[in-house]
Amino acid sequence: MNLLRHFFILILLLSSSSSWAISVLFINPGKESEAFWVNVSQSMAAAAQNLGMELRVVYAERDHLRMPSLLQQTLDQGPKPDYLIVVNERQMAPPLLAIAERAQIPTLLTLNDLTPEQIKQFGAPRTHFKYWLGSVFPDNQQAGYLTAKALLTRLVQTKKPGANGLYQLLAIAGDKSTPASQDRVLGLQRALKEFPNVELKQIVYGNWRRGLAAEQMNVLHDRYPDVAAVWCANDLMAFGVISSLEQRRGPRKEVFVSAINYSNDAISMIKNGRLTALSAGHFMVGAWSIVLLYDYAHGRDFGRQQGTQMQLPLLSLVSVSKAGLFAERLSPEGVQKINFTRYSKVLNPKIKQYDFSLESLLQ
The missing domain is CATH 3.40.50.2300 (Response regulator)
Structure with missing residues (x-):
């Protein structure tokens, strides 16, 4: 047979x-x-x-x-x-x-x-x-949820909240019309319901681009200097956010960043800790x-x-061990x-x- x-x-x-x-x-x-x-x-x-x-x-x-x-x-x-x-x-x-x-x-x-x-x-x-x-x-909503939950869990477990008892979060979504972007934001919003002490200050749309996300983060960090974490809808925008944070002058506090997508750079950043959470596959x-x-x-x-x-x-979370x-x-x-x-x-x-x-x- x-x-x-x-x-x-x-x-x-x-x-x-x-x-x-x-x-x-x-x-x-x-x-x-x-x-x-x-x-x-x-x-x-x-x-x-x-x-x-x-x-x-x-x-x-x-x-x-x-x-x-x-x-x-x-x-x-x-x-x-x-x-x-x-x-x-x-x-x-x-x-x-x-x-x-x-x-x-x-x-x-x-x-x-x-x-x-x-x-x-x-x-x-x-x-x-x-x-x-x-x-x-x-299941893009699940990807948004998994990365957001991992990001916020790490945040509340390792950092102290702001003076008002809340953690400040920013989100860089893809675009307003693509279903994958919309669903990933829904996943983020679903995770936020589990973290009442996390305040989403603003969602912006980086159009999946590294350069635009970096420019947006420059503005957002000045607007929200106490931001503790940034959720990103893909890896390129997360790279832009990280680049913006690392190039700021003066003393820098650690800001946790999450991403979605597999790439060699994303895997490397999970290994070295520059990315806090990643969903890929x-x-x-x-x-x-x-x-x-x-x-x-x-x-x-x-x-x-x-x-x-x-x-x-x-889509699955990429841990340091995996x-x-x-x-x-x-x-x-x-x-x-x-x-x-x-x-x-x-x-x-x-x-x-x-x-x-x-x-x-x-x-």
Whole structure:
């Protein structure tokens, strides 16, 4: 039986790597120099290579308004991909889905689902947009909650409150419209309910950028000199905050900072204590999107088995003791070593439920 199963897998992989290999186009909303979005693309590429698929990545360089024209231009230049992956960055998915609908390309939405308001307008996958296969995205609210709780726990356990008995907190969110940013702020607000002696003084939006966050922190620190902690919605903004704090003249008091996202710099800062809390791992949703499309192309429709809108447990706190393990498993070299065929229902017919959890990679 095992021999037959291995033969079946070999036949599928050989056919996938031939001239009619399944092709996927990913419109990456980030920058080609941006660690997180590069990690997303690299995880997709590792899974695609492992499964004998062809992947093309086109970067929008953080210009969300350009994404529809970029997609249309790429399709016009050809060849037409078998599948498309897009992101609801700054709520720009509907025009992207409309282009895919006209081109009749099955499309997967990754990292950010449509907002509730957008769902009311356009409906669920496979309704208004019939070629929208579904969405796969991490639990961003949980990421915001976990980092906030770890940050505030450390704060109240190691520092004395201000004269009024309260700790002052600042928050640097991503942007006002992207679902991931909105959900991470909801997670922060959820954690704050557990810490009545922590006062959130202000939320600003750093647009995911290091330089802007540094400029904002310069102003905010002058406005709130007694700030004790800063919650950040991604790693780049946390780096900007830390840079601002470390460059201030005169005696400096320690300000705790948290972040979300995996990067080599973030791991290093957890190890050396410059970051107080970090949640990471969700860039792997790129790889899991490829696995889902592979199975769909081979007759195993994830929508019929696990629903068309899949929220995955992809984010976990990175402690000092686990930082080395995260670096080993989630580095580009570590991701290249993952056998993604293990996660395919087509190649492993006994699998009933996809296990795309971060724990499965870290074990």
